[in-house]
Amino acid sequence: xxxxxxxxxxxxxxxxxxxxxxxxxxxxxxxxxxxxxxxxxxxxxxxxxxxxxxxxxxxxxxxxxxxxxxxxxxxxxxxxxxxxxxxxxxxxxxxxxxxxxxxxxxxxxxxxxxxxxxxxxxxxxxxxxxxxxxxxxxxxxxxxxxxxxxxxxxxxxxxxxxxxxxxxxxxxxxxxxxxxxxxxxxxxxxxxxxxxxxxxxxxxxxxxxxxxxxxxxxxxxxxxxxxxxxxxxxxxxxxxxxxxxxxxxxxxxxxxxxxxxxxxxxxxxxxxxxxxxxxxxxxxxxxxxxxxxxxxxxxxxxxxxxxxxxxxxxxxxxxxxxxxxxxxxxxxxxxxxxxxxxxxxxxxxxxxxxxxxxxxxxxxxxxxxxxxxxxxxxxxxxxxxxxxxxxxxxxxxxxxxxxxxxxxxxxxxxxxxxxxxxxxxxxxxxxxxxxxxxxxxxxxxxxx
Ligand SMILES: [Zn+2]
Numbered sequence: 001x002x003x004x005x006x007x008x009x010x011x012x013x014x015x016x017x018x019x020x021x022x023x024x025x026x027x028x029x030x031x032x033x034x035x036x037x038x039x040x041x042x043x044x045x046x047x048x049x050x051x052x053x054x055x056x057x058x059x060x061x062x063x064x065x066x067x068x069x070x071x072x073x074x075x076x077x078x079x080x081x082x083x084x085x086x087x088x089x090x091x092x093x094x095x096x097x098x099x100x101x102x103x104x105x106x107x108x109x110x111x112x113x114x115x116x117x118x119x120x121x122x123x124x125x126x127x128x129x130x131x132x133x134x135x136x137x138x139x140x141x142x143x144x145x146x147x148x149x150x151x152x153x154x155x156x157x158x159x160x161x162x163x164x165x166x167x168x169x170x171x172x173x174x175x176x177x178x179x180x181x182x183x184x185x186x187x188x189x190x191x192x193x194x195x196x197x198x199x200x201x202x203x204x205x206x207x208x209x210x211x212x213x214x215x216x217x218x219x220x221x222x223x224x225x226x227x228x229x230x231x232x233x234x235x236x237x238x239x240x241x242x243x244x245x246x247x248x249x250x251x252x253x254x255x256x257x258x259x260x261x262x263x264x265x266x267x268x269x270x271x272x273x274x275x276x277x278x279x280x281x282x283x284x285x286x287x288x289x290x291x292x293x294x295x296x297x298x299x300x301x302x303x304x305x306x307x308x309x310x311x312x313x314x315x316x317x318x319x320x321x322x323x324x325x326x327x328x329x330x331x332x333x334x335x336x337x338x339x340x341x342x343x344x345x346x347x348x349x350x351x352x353x354x355x356x357x358x359x360x361x362x363x364x365x366x367x368x369x370x371x372x373x374x375x376x377x378x379x380x381x382x383x384x385x386x387x388x389x390x391x392x393x394x395x396x397x398x399x400x401x402x403x404x405x406x407x408x409x410x411x412x413x414x415x416x417x418x419x420x421x422x423x424x425x426x427x428x429x430x431x432x433x434x435x436x437x438x439x440x441x442x443x444x445x446x447x448x
Contacts, residue, residue, distance in 0.1 A: 002030060002039035004425055009045030009386060011376045012353045013052070014362035022050060024382040027424030032378060043427075045386055048419060049353065052361035052375050053085025053383030054338055057368075058236055058260065058308030060330065061087075064110045065095025070313045070403050072115040075334065076440065077401040078311070080429040082335035083385030083418040085117050086373065086443065088308075088364075091124030091145050092156045099124040099156070101135040108139075108442050116428055116436035118383075120368065120443050122179065125167035126157055133170045140444030142368045143177040143234060148218045149185040149283075152329070158185060161225065168229035175448035177232035177258065177367070182218035182243075183210060183284055192325065201323040203274050207285050209325075215243040215284050223250030223257060234258040237310045239265045239284040241294020248303050258367060259303060262310045263340035264331045265295055268408060278319040280408040282312070282331045296349060299359075305367070307341060307359050309334040313404055332402055336395065336409045342387065342416030369446040382425040391417035401434065 006022040011032060023031040023039065061075040072089070079087055089111065091098035098104050098121060111119055123136035125146040133144060146159040146167060159167065164180070171178045191209040195201070219235055226233035227250070238244050238261050251257045264282065269289045273280045280286060287295075298304055312330025321327045338360065345351035357375070361383075365374020372381045392415045397405045421429040428436035 002037065004041045004043065005036055005039040006043045006045045006050060006384065006386070009048045009050040011050045012357050013375050013377065014354055014358035017353055022376065022382070022384070024425040027382055027426070028372065029376065029378050029380050029382050032376065043386070043420065047388070048386045049389055050376060051083065051353065051385050051387060052357050053385055053421065053423065054079070054083050054360040055364040055370070055374065056084050056087040056309050056311070056334065056337060057306055057364050058090065058262070059087045059311040059334055060090050060093055060313070062093045063114060064106055066093055069093065069315055072111045072119070074401060074403040075311065076115040076117045076119070077434050078335040080117055080421045080434060080436065081401045081418065083338040083387065083421055085383035085385070085421060085423045086119060087117060088120045088122055088142055090122050092151060092153055095155070097124055097153070097156045098122065099126050099129045100132040101139055104136055104139050104141065112439060112442055115440040116434065117423055118440040118443050120370070120445070124156060125159055125163065125178065127159065127163045130166055130170055133167065134174060137174040137176055140442070141176065142445050143179055144171050145179040145236070147181045148222065149181065149183045149188055151181070161221070164222070165225045165229055168226055168231035172229055172231040177234045178226065179234040179236050180222045181237070182215060182222050182235050184214040184217040187211070187214040187217065195325070201325060203277070203324050206281070206324045207270050207273065210283060210285050212240045212242050212287065212291060215240060216246045219243055219246040220250070223247065223255045226257065227253070227255045232256045232258070234260065236260050236308070237262045237265070237284065240287045240291040241298055242291065244295060244298040244303055248298070258305045260306045260308050261295060261299065261304050262308060263337045264333055264408065265292065266299070266307070267340045267344055272408065276408045278327045279406045280331065281324070281327050281329045282310070283329045300349060300351060302355070304359070305363050307337060309337045313402060313406070316404055316406060319406060332404065332407055333409055334402065335400060336407070338385065338387070338418065339414045339416065342389065343414040346389070347415045369448070370443055371446050373443065382422060384422045385418055386420040387416055388419050389416050391415070393417050399432070
C-alpha cells in the first residue's frame with residue numbers, strides 16, 4: 001500500500017515539469033501520474049512546485065571537534081529549512097580533519113547521530129597523507145578536497161604542486177574527483193604581506209589582496225595538473241565570471257572539470273561586503289557587479305555545473321576584529337541556496353526550474369554516483385522540497401536554524417518559499433518548523 005501521495009503539484013525534474021501526483025512507498029517514489037489512488041497520508045501540493053531535494057555538495061559543519069562553530073544538528077536543520085535533503089561535508093574545519101580512515105569513522109559516527117538529512121563525506125588531501133586516500137575511498141568518500149592556498153587551519157596545510165599532482169594521480173586510480181580551493185598562494189601571500197607592511201587593514205585592502213587574477217591563475221594550474229594526472233577535477237566556489245571562463249577553457253581542451261559556484265557570489269557584490277562587514281567575508285571574496293553579472297551569464301548558459309552553499313560558520317567572537325584580515329572568513333548561508341536560485345535566478349533572470357533541479361540535485365547525484373538520489377523519478381528516494389513560487393518573504397534572524405545567526409541574507413527579500421521538505425518520504429520541515437523524527441543516513445557513492 002502506498003504510504004503517502006503528494007497531490008497535484010508541478011513535479012520538476014532536470015528534463016521537464018509536469019502537474020502530477022507523486023506516490024511514495026517505503027521512502028521511495030513508487031508512481032508519478034495524474035489522479036493516483038488514495039493513500040494513508042496525503043499532502044495537498046496544488047499550487048506548489050515539487051523540486052528534488054537539494055543536494056548541497058559543499059558545507060562545513062565542523063563536527064566533530066568544533067560543534068561550537070556549527071555542528072550537523074543545527075547545520076542540517078538550516079539546510080532542511082532551505083529545501084535540502086543531503087549535504088557533502090568538507091574535511092575541514094572538523095577536528096580532527098577528515099584526512100585518514102580513523103578520522104573518517106569518527107565523523108561518520110558523529111553525523112549519523114546528529115544530522116537530520118542524509119549526507120556524504122569529502123576526504124582531504126594534505127602533504128603526507130597520500131597513503132590514506134585508498135582507505136578513505138574504501139570507506140566511501142565522494143572525493144578529495146585540497147587547498148592551493150592557506151586554509152586557515154594549521155592542521156590542514158595547503159597542497160604544494162607535487163602533493164596536489166600525486167594526490168590527483170591516486171584519486172584518478174581510485175576513480176574519485178579532486179576538489180580544489182583555487183587561489184594563487186603566491187599572489188595572495190605577497191599582496192597580503194604588502195598590506196601588512198603598509199598597515200592597511202580595511203575591507204577594501206582585504207578585497208584587493210585576493211584579486212580575480214589569483215583565482216584564474218590557480219584554476220589554470222589545477223587544470224594543468226589534473227590533465228597531467230588524468231584526474232577528475234572539481235573547482236569549488238568559483239567567485240567570478242573570469243574564473244568560470246578559465247575552467248571552461250580547460251574543459252574545452254578535454255579536462256574533466258566540474259564548475260561549482262555559490263549563492264553568495266550570485267547574490268552579493270563587494271559593495272555588500274563594505275556594507276555588511278564580517279558576515280560577508282569569504283575567500284575568494286565577493287566580486288564587483290560586472291564579475292557577478294558575468295557569473296550569472298555563465299550559469300544561464302549552462303557552463304556552471306552546480307551551486308553549493310559553502311556554508312562556513314564561525315562563532316561571533318571570531319567574526320570581530322578591527323583588522324578585517326584577521327576576521328575568520330566564511331559565509332553561513334546554507335539555508336538560502338534555493339532561495340537565491342528561485343528569486344534572483346528564476347524570477348529575476350529567467351533561470352528555468354528544470355535547470356535549478358539539475359544544478360542542485362540531478363548533476364550532483366550523477367557526478368558523484370549517488371544511488372537513488374537526485375531526481376523525481378520512480379525508484380528514487382522520495383527527497384522532495386515543496387515550494388510556493390509566488391510567496392515573498394524577508395529573511396529574519398529568527399527564521400534561521402543555524403547555530404550562530406550571522407548571515408548576510410538577513411533583511412534581504414526573496415520570492416519563492418520552501419513550504420515542506422521531505423526526506424525519503426518523511427516530512428523533515430513543514431511550514432517554518434523542523435519536524436524530523438529520525439536521523440539521516442550516510443550515503444556512499446556507487447562503484448565506478
Ligand atoms: Zn568551503
